[in-house]
Amino acid sequence: MAALHDWLAQHADTLDQSASLGDEVMPALAAHGCFRAGVPLALGGAAGEYGDVRDAILGIAEVARHSVTAAFVYWSQRSFVEYLLQSSNTALRDRLLPALLDGSLAGATGLSNAMKFLSGMEALSVQGSANGDGWLLNGKLAWITNLRPQRFVAAAAVAPVDGSTPLVAMFASDDVGVQRSDNLALIALRGSNTAAVRLEHVAAGADYVIAAQAPAWLARVRPAFLGMQCGMSIGLAAAALDKAAQVAAAARGQLGEQIAAAQQALSALTAQLLEGVADGRFVTAAPALFKLRIALAELVQQALMLELQAKGGHAYLTQEEDGFARRWRESAFIPVITPSITQLQAALAKHAAAAA
């Protein structure tokens, strides 16, 4: 793992500011077995501390310490793997899993729209009309990451035009009717292969269906989906706090107590997240998970602020740059990842109103 961390540390700024290494992230992560974390051994997984998705959460956090771009690619790929693990379509799982785990096939997740739909915030942007034993897909996914130009598969929630229950289906980049845009011009995370996709009469047979009943399935997958996302916050906050502590200890030391308190808060939130993901409570108690995601996002902002304050004016000197500027940009992504903080706050308000 040290070799991966060295590679990430060396290339983190390039991954953030250019697409030039976009092709190399997946192989680098796959070479260290990242996508196998938390996957059952019988399905090609790697033995880990917990043997479930908690290993992937911690793996994503570890990568995010060095590069949020790489952690987001990890999240996309590992989320797609999780969808297959939680799908009753075992034939699809068995067909795709080996290439996803060894990183030769990219998996992307276009489910932000679906998560918003689940919280009653947005209509689904992909429609399906019945076509034999499957569907014809039409629509657009405005943002989707890990769309490796060579080949990718992606998951999307689909609203049947006849008004029946939405489903979750996949499509592949070489299916007729799939159009990938150029990479979006982003202010950060540019090596993440993030683009838009348009679907025009894309045939998705029954063998492409991940879940026939999207709402129940999405609620079940959400703890893993959100938990792994929280991994990015955990890693980024930890990296900023480590730097802040280093600088504060060597300098005026004034912020030491605040930094230590933030580190303790991070450990406590991480422990709560891992516990809740493990015991399944977040499947029904979604608000508790939403609150954790908000608290971790706030902690990322606090950690970056402490790093800045510990460094003072030196944080502004390019010759002393040690990743702070990149972490500052990366941190701007944390509140807008689906479900964004505003989406979660709206969902919590709705929940509180319903309870009252």
Ligand SMILES: Cc1cc2nc3c(=O)[nH]c(=O)nc-3n(C[C@H](O)[C@H](O)[C@H](O)COP(=O)(O)OP(=O)(O)OC[C@H]3O[C@@H](n4cnc5c(N)ncnc54)[C@H](O)[C@@H]3O)c2cc1C
């Ligand atoms: C680099 C990058 C990569 C991404 N990769 C992926 C990916 O791989 N897969 C994926 O699925 N998505 C991806 N996304 C999309 C991402 O998840 C969205 O940014 C996220 O859903 C936030 O949505 P939003 O832009 O609508 O902002 P929000 O935070 O939801 O909303 C912004 C503002 O609009 C308001 N608002 C939102 N909804 C409504 C509404 N219904 N009515 C009225 N007001 C509303 C909010 O209150 C807020 O003020 C990516 C985004 C980025 C930036």
